[in-house]
Amino acid sequence: MQAHFVLLPGDGIGPEIVTEARKVLERVAQLRGHTFDFEEKLMGGIAIDEAGDPLPESTLAACREADAVLLGAVGGPKWDDPTAKTRPEAGLLAIRRQLGLFANLRPVKPNRHLIDASPLRPELVEGVDILFVRELTGGIYFGPSSISDDGRQAQSTMVYSVGEIERIVRIAAEAARGRQGRLTSVDKANVLEVSRLWRRVAARVMEQEYADVAYEVVLVDAMAMHLISRPRDFDVVVTGNMFGDILTDEASMLPGSLGLLPSASLGEPGPGLYEPIHGSAPDIAGQGIANPLATILAAAMALRHSLHLEPEAIAVEEAVETVLDSGTRTADIAAGGASASTSEMGDAVVTALG
Numbered sequence: 067m068q069a070h071f072v073l074l075p076g077d078g079i080g081p082e083i084v085t086e087a088r089k090v091l092e093r094v095a096q097l098r099g100h101t102f103d104f105e106e107k108l109m110g111g112i113a114i115d116e117a118g119d120p121l122p123e124s125t126l127a128a129c130r131e132a133d134a135v136l137l138g139a140v141g142g143p144k145w146d147d148p149t150a151k152t153r154p155e156a157g158l159l160a161i162r163r164q165l166g167l168f169a170n171l172r173p174v175k176p177n178r179h180l181i182d183a184s185p186l187r188p189e190l191v192e193g194v195d196i197l198f199v200r201e202l203t204g205g206i207y208f209g210p211s212s213i214s215d216d217g218r219q220a221q222s223t224m225v226y227s228v229g230e231i232e233r234i235v236r237i238a239a240e241a242a243r244g245r246q247g248r249l250t251s252v253d254k255a256n257v258l259e260v261s262r263l264w265r266r267v268a269a270r271v272m273e274q275e276y277a278d279v280a281y282e283v284v285l286v287d288a289m290a291m292h293l294i295s296r297p298r299d300f301d302v303v304v305t306g307n308m309f310g311d312i313l314t315d316e317a318s319m320l321p322g323s324l325g326l327l328p329s330a331s332l333g334e335p336g337p338g339l340y341e342p343i344h345g346s347a348p349d350i351a352g353q354g355i356a357n358p359l360a361t362i363l364a365a366a367m368a369l370r371h372s373l374h375l376e377p378e379a380i381a382v383e384e385a386v387e388t389v390l391d392s393g394t395r396t397a398d399i400a401a402g403g404a405s406a407s408t409s410e411m412g413d414a415v416v417t418a419l420g
Contacts, residue, residue: 068101069373072132072337074125076110077154078346079356079408080138086358086412087136087365090385093416094369094378105132109161110140110154110346120157126164132337134372135165136365139346162202166333168230169237170200171367172314172343173328176321179390183322183399186294191320194297197245198317199238200310202331204230205260207307224260226306231267237332238304239276248280248301252289252309264306286313293317318343325357325398328364330371338372340364354407357396359386362415385418 073088075081088104095102107125114120120140129135140154161167174196176184184191209223235251242249251268253261265283272281284292286309292299293316305313318327324344331339342360350356363386370379394414397405406414 067373067375069103069133070131071102071104071368072125072128072135073104073106074109074129074135074137075106076138076140076346077112077142078139078348078351080110080140080346082138082351082354082356082408083342083358083361084136084138086408086415087361089412090362090382090415090419091365091369093419094382097419098375098378100375100378109137109157111142111145113157114145114152114154120152120154121160121164126161129161129165129337129339134337134368135161135339136361136368137339137341138361139342139344142346142348142351144348159207161339162331163208165336165339166203167331167336167339168201168203169234169332170198170202170310170314171241171330171332171371172198172200172317174198174314174317174320177326177387177390180322180326180399183401184320185322186297186320190295190297192298194320195245196297196300196317197241197302198310198314199234199241199302199304200314201226201230201234201304201306202310203307205307207311224258224306224308226260226264228263228267231264232271235268235271235304236275238302239272239279242279242302243276246301247278249276249282250289250300250303251281251283252286252303252305252313253283254286254309255283256285261306268304289313290316293320314343323357323399325360325396326363328360328367330364330367332371338368340368340372354409355397355405356408357398358408358412359396359415362386362412381419382415385415388418389414 075084181188206224209225211222213220253264255261255265327343366379366382369375
């Protein structure tokens with residue numbers, strides 16, 4: 067297979083971890099007889115500095131032509147000026163909107179060797195395997211917003227249409243069919259009218275199209291508690307943009323490190339966007355100690371969802387498992403013990419592939 071990847075290293079540790087994911091993809095291509103080519107483009111804070119735009123038109127054009135897009139991370143204190151006309155994170159919202167990336171998939175599955183790294187008791191975390199499906203291009207982040215001329219009042223509006231709800235519920239239900247056959251929808255229908263629409267539409271889709279999938283509804287505040295008290299009870303969780311943003315960040319602590327969790331943002335048609343869920347970590351940028359595994363696992367998701375290379379995706383995931391089995395750790399998961407550098411961890415995954 068021939069495939070074209072656009073790489074968006076971004077800011078902070080982004081360039082370091084994207085470099086390691088590229089090494090792994092190059093090794094996959096070599097071993098499996100594929101031809102992968104790579105093109106790097108600007109996005110985020112570095113794009114503001116060099117092009118005056120967090121998502122330059124040239125970057126967007128390249129992404130439209132790609133088979134898959136791999137993002138490092140964007141942002142940092144350098145660009146945190148609240149009076150700035152644009153911020154690095156604006157590039158994320160723009161690329162999601164422009165590429166129609168409406169479905170964000172975040173798997174949360176703690177590694178058995180790192181159970182002790184979780185802040186929760188091992189008996190609560192062991193066996194957790196949740197796939198969050200977050201609606202990504204609607205809701206309060208994309209609804210009308212404004213601030214008064216005197217700066218004393220502001221508003222942001224949560225908006226969802228029937229079509230937006232239907233398509234994200236279908237993505238989640240299809241995923242549940244391929245897993246344990248259970249889907250949980252999270253809303254705030256006891257307060258929000260938009261959540262009442264979400265609940266009605268989701269119930270109809272599940273009843274008419276996915277009667278074989280076990281379906282339940284949970285209020286978002288209750289779900290926040292359940293993720294801490296009984297996370298093993300959930301299989302696939304679908305929710306709106308803001309609730310999904312918050313809940314997936316909470317769930318990311320179940321494995322004990324943000325450095326292990328990838329995500330995929332998908333739309334139809336067009337390329338998917340793949341990235342680690344952690345931020346740019348400017349405090350450790352350039353030190354060679356960042357954990358590249360989440361980005362490497364994001365590359366595996368690209369192989370699965372955009373290139374439809376399931377065996378290759380599994381091979382990368384198993385290589386990561388092999389490396390962790392061997393005891394190799396970056397500083398964030400080393401618990402004070404000996405640790406590998408960013409490049410050494412990437413090299414270990416490449417070796418395990420071979």
